[in-house]
Amino acid sequence: MTDRKTLHLRPAGEQPTAAAIKKKGRGWEISEKRLDALHERARDMRRHSSPAHKALAERFATANLGRYTFTRYAVIGSAIVDFNCHLLGMAIAIDESDQPDPIATRRDKSLEAVGIRVMRIKASDILENIDAVLARITAGMRSRVADKREAAQAHKAANPRQSYSRQRPERRNNARD
Numbered sequence: 758m759t760d761r762k763t764l765h766l767r768p769a770g771e772q773p774t775a776a777a778i779k780k781k782g783r784g785w786e787i788s789e790k791r792l793d794a795l796h797e798r799a800r801d802m803r804r805h806s807s808p809a810h811k812a813l814a815e816r817f818a819t820a821n822l823g824r825y826t827f828t829r830y831a832v833i834g835s836a837i838v839d840f841n842c843h844l845l846g847m848a849i850a851i852d853e854s855d856q857p858d859p860i861a862t863r864r865d866k867s868l869e870a871v872g873i874r875v876m877r878i879k880a881s882d883i884l885e886n887i888d889a890v891l892a893r894i895t896a897g898m899r900s901r902v903a904d905k906r907e908a909a910q911a912h913k914a915a916n917p918r919q920s921y922s923r924q925r926p927e928r929r930n931n932a933r934d
Contacts, residue, residue, distance in 0.1 A: 787835050799830040799837050806830075809851055809880035810839060812887060820891075825898065833873060836864045841873075845901045848875045849894065851883065874901055 806814070810829075817827045817840070824844065831841035831848075838848040848868060850861065857877075865875040876897050883890050 791835070792832070795832045795835065795837060799832050802830045802837065807851070807853060807880060809853070809883040813840070813849075813851070813878075813883050813890070816887060816891060822898075833868060834871070836868060838868070838875070842898070845898060845905070846873050847897065847901050848873050850875055850877050851880050852877055853880045855879070 806829075814829055825842050826844075827840040827842050827849070829840060831838055831843075833841060833848065839851045840849040841847070850865070852858075852861075861877075865877070868875050874897070876894065878890055878893070
């Protein structure tokens with residue numbers, strides 16, 4: 758005969774511990790259905806890009822940025838950004854209109870809260886003077902690399918590695934013995 762598991766209720770005062778990583782939406786607090794819809798919308802946006810977006814994407818494709826690459830219309834949480842560099846934690850948003858969108862401003866603040874710096878660029882600037890825009894993006898990348906380096910050094914200083922008290926055992930060469 759097998760043992761049956763029974764339901765055990767916790768006392769009213771005992772609180773369960775919260776999980777460190779959310780299990781919904783690949784780490785974000787959104788459903789898989791919503792995340793799939795965002796990816797489908799990003800795919801559609803890649804198919805039907807604006808001229809400014811196409812021009813900047815073409816320059817990124819031919820540029821030698823080393824290990825840093827920009828992904829077009831990337832999904833980050835519940836937001837879709839025009840370009841994203843995952844290694845730098847940097848996103849580029851292209852403004853098609855002259856007036857700032859309040860929803861875009863709120864989205865930028867939520868991305869900044871999780872450590873992603875958003876750079877906003879006007880579409881007219883990309884079409885008129887792309888070299889100045891690329892210089893601005895490069896300066897932003899350098900700034901972000903410096904910030905990441907400072908954060909890594911601060912983390913290393915705050916969390917020194919523990920030294921091992923035991924010595925490494927000597928290796929024996931069986932051919933000589």
